[in-house]
Structure formats: C-alpha cells, structure tokens
Amino acid sequence: MDSTQLLKGVLDLAVLAVLRDADGYGYDIVRRLRQAGLDEVGDASVYGTLRRLFQAGSLTTYVLPSEEGPHRKYYALNKAGHSQLELAGKVWRKFADSMNGLLAENGVAA
Numbered sequence: 616m617d618s619t620q621l622l623k624g625v626l627d628l629a630v631l632a633v634l635r636d637a638d639g640y641g642y643d644i645v646r647r648l649r650q651a652g653l654d655e656v657g658d659a660s661v662y663g664t665l666r667r668l669f670q671a672g673s674l675t676t677y678v679l680p681s682e683e684g685p686h687r688k689y690y691a692l693n694k695a696g697h698s699q700l701e702l703a704g705k706v707w708r709k710f711a712d713s714m715n716g717l718l719a720e721n722g723v724a725a
Contacts, residue, residue: 618655619655622660625707626660626664627664627667627699627703628707629651630644630648630661630664630665630668631668631673631692631696631699631700631703632700633648634674634690634692634696635697635700638691639689640687640689640690641658641690642658644661644690645658645661665690668696671695672693672695673692673693673695674690674691674692674696675693676688676689676691677689
C-alpha cells in the first residue's frame, strides 16, 4: 500500500502534533516529521499545510533572525490549534482502533 495517500489524510494532525511541544520553522518541521518516521513527507506538502493551518486560525507565526541565512518564520500552536489537535487525535485513535480490530479479525498481523 502506498503510504503517501495515507499521509495526505493525516498531515494536518501530524504537523499539529509536531508543534505541540515546540514551535518550529518550515524545514525544521519537515525534519521532525521525517525523524518521527514519516520519511515520505514532501517539503511542499508541509509548507502548504502550514499555510492552510495558519489561515484557518490554528497557528500563529513570528519571525526570528537566523545566523545561517534569511530570517525564519516560526509557527506555533494557539488555543484553536490545541483544540484541533485534541479533536483530531481522538478521531485518529478511534479510526486506528477500528482498523486494528478489522485487521485482527481477519488474521492480519499488526
């Protein structure tokens, strides 16, 4: 199964989860997603997700100077983002539990 299709459906949740503990700039967020095992995540997809989440009111931004080049735009979860993360996390867990149950019933190893 092509995991890139699964990733498209949960990229918002993954980005929110990465930002839960620490703010980050675009490439840093991509790097953290890949370190978490989402190796196939694309840079453009993450940047698009960040813009969409910001426009939806789930993220705030601020700019800090960088010693390695141009200033960096950092993204942070705000109250709405924390709420969205909590709700989406519940939906994901319920979905994952349902899929695990279906797979177990049909003898598919986890």
